[in-house]
Amino acid sequence: MVSLRALTPDDAPALQCVYSGASVLYTTGKALTLDQAEKKIRTALAGAAQAPRAQWSWGILTDELIGLIALRRRSVSMGTISYILREDTWGNGYATEAAKHVVAFAFSTTGLDRIEAMHHPANPASGRVLTKAGFTRIGTSDQHTEDGTAVPFQVYASRNR
Numbered sequence: 001m002v003s004l005r006a007l008t009p010d011d012a013p014a015l016q017c018v019y020s021g022a023s024v025l026y027t028t029g030k031a032l033t034l035d036q037a038e039k040k041i042r043t044a045l046a047g048a049a050q051a052p053r054a055q056w057s058w059g060i061l062t063d064e065l066i067g068l069i070a071l072r073r074r075s076v077s078m079g080t081i082s083y084i085l086r087e088d089t090w091g092n093g094y095a096t097e098a099a100k101h102v103v104a105f106a107f108s109t110t111g112l113d114r115i116e117a118m119h120h121p122a123n124p125a126s127g128r129v130l131t132k133a134g135f136t137r138i139g140t141s142d143q144h145t146e147d148g149t150a151v152p153f154q155v156y157a158s159r160n161r
């Protein structure tokens with residue numbers, strides 16, 4: 001079972017472990033330095049202080065911090081979620097559980113009625129996570145890599161019912 005909580009500055013070393021190895025292969029492509037992890041936490045905390053709020057980030061915890069999940073408002077009624085878990089914790093249902101919590105939060109608390117998410121085409125595990133969390137695949141969106149190549153990310157959506 002996982003729980004979610006706001007990040008704190010002390011989470012930086014654990015967050016650096018999350019953003020490493022296979023976990024960054026199909027997201028940012030780059031491992032985080034400790035400085036970058038600290039900056040990411042500062043940005044999340046600044047987002048939490050904004051009004052109206054457009055961004056929510058949570059650490060995903062078992063007995064320690066194993067991942068990060070975020071919700072961003074993109075318009076009055078539409079938001080997006082993203083998540084990343086430390087590689088050695090994969091395959092336990094943790095991402096699915098965290099995604100379900102955040103979708104429930106989004107629909108009950110923020111006024112959003114549609115959530116979208118996307119994943120790299122070579123990362124089918126993330127598609128499974130989204131399907132298990134109640135999302136439907138709606139198409140693809142070309143994302144451009146640093147060398148200009150277009151990668152057709154798979155796009156999913158979930159509606160408040």
Ligand SMILES: CC(C)(COP(=O)(O)OP(=O)(O)OC[C@H]1O[C@@H](n2cnc3c(N)ncnc32)[C@H](O)[C@@H]1OP(=O)(O)O)[C@@H](O)C(=O)NCCC(=O)NCCS
Nearest residue numbers: 023082083084085090091092093094095096124125126128
């Ligand atoms: C994608 C990711 C979040 C999955 O986390 P997780 O905690 O292992 O996910 P879960 O255990 O909840 O579910 C994984 C599902 O994918 C399936 N899966 C794993 N590898 C797979 C593969 N190669 N092909 C198809 N399905 C796969 C699992 O079997 C499981 O489905 P099941 O319950 O039906 O068996 C994790 O791999 C990750 O952090 N990846 C890097 C970051 C990322 O890609 N984020 C998504 C973009 S926002």
